[in-house]
Amino acid sequence: MNKNEKFNYAIRHTKILKAPKQSLATFGGTVVRYYLISELMDKVNKVRIREGKVIAEKPKIVVPHYLLDVFEGWDKEVREYAERTFEEYGENIKGLGYKFKNDFEKEKVVSSTIADMFDKIKEEIESRGENLAVVIEGVDDNWQISLMKFIIELSMRSFPGNVTELEERGFFGQMGKDKKNISTEIEQLFKDVQENKTSIYQLGKKLRQYGSFKDYEDRFFSLFRKKA
Numbered sequence: 001m002n003k004n005e006k007f008n009y010a011i012r013h014t015k016i017l018k019a020p021k022q023s024l025a026t027f028g029g030t031v032v033r034y035y036l037i038s039e040l041m042d043k044v045n046k047v048r049i050r051e052g053k054v055i056a057e058k059p060k061i062v063v064p065h066y067l068l069d070v071f072e073g074w075d076k077e078v079r080e081y082a083e084r085t086f087e088e089y090g091e092n093i094k095g096l097g098y099k100f101k102n103d104f105e106k107e108k109v110v111s112s113t114i115a116d117m118f119d120k121i122k123e124e125i126e127s128r129g130e131n132l133a134v135v136i137e138g139v140d141d142n143w144q145i146s147l148m149k150f151i152i153e154l155s156m157r158s159f160p161g162n163v164t165e166l167e168e169r170g171f172f173g174q175m176g177k178d179k180k181n182i183s184t185e186i187e188q189l190f191k192d193v194q195e196n197k198t199s200i201y202q203l204g205k206k207l208r209q210y211g212s213f214k215d216y217e218d219r220f221f222s223l224f225r226k227k228a
Contacts (some may be wrong), residue, residue, distance in 0.1 A: 003077065010142035014149045017118050018125065018135040024098070024158035026165040030056040032154070033133045035121045036147060037114055038140035047112050048140055049121070052104040054151060059162050060097040073102030078144040096162060098155050102147065170208045182210050193223055200224070 001009065017037075024030045032054045040046040110117070114137055125133045138146025189206055192199040200223055207213040207220060 006142055007145055010139040010145035011149055013137075013139050014146040015137040016134065016150055016153070017137055018122055018133070020134050020154070021131040023161055024056050024059065024154060026059060026162045028058050031132060032056070033130060034136060034147060034150070035125075035133070036136045036138050036143055037117050037121070038138045038143055038146075039114060040109065041140055045111055045113060046109055047114060047117050048107055048109050049117065050104065050107040050143060052102065052106075054147070055101040055103055057099040057101075059166075060099075061166065072100070073104070074144050074148065078148055096159060096166075100151055102144070168208075170210065170213070182212065186210070186212065186216065190219070190223075 020032055022030075034050075034052055034054060036050040038048050038050075040048060112120075118135055118137070121135050125135070134150060136146055136150055186203075186206065189199065189203040193203055200220075203223075204213075204220065207216055213220070
């Protein structure tokens, strides 16, 4: 098989047996412990268990084309796959920069089946109360692709919640807008309030979104006094 065929094979045969109970944190880093189980290709009832951590930095607000330093600790070919995938699905994660480090720790080969080993690891995870642990069934010679598939899926699952929390605190206010455009939009919203008092709530929302509330605070609250 050529490189693309190997990647596609690994993706098709990767299963997330147990996903983390939490998503990526918005305002801090996240450490996900992984257990990746794979069958040995040349031996019957032999599986390899790889353990490590994926360390995700706090998401950053960025413009597109931020992929060069997103992945650390993966092989070059695996990074190329991940970057192509992020480019393909970039609209789903546009505006946030995630960065991931693969901190591989150890591996061992045991006599077992995938199902039996999963049951054992799952029991250990639950007994320790690990909410940020994942168990993955992957392909032995392309296990990093299997791990990368999980990381990309976790990013996309976390993205909506991360964006919502950032928007609520106004961190996305100036994404894609310069100060002149923001000022023009805000002035128009103030004018809208003169014609339609209910627009005051939209104005307040935009001021918070753009992180400009303090700059217009007195002027904004004066509208409430006029309304009263």
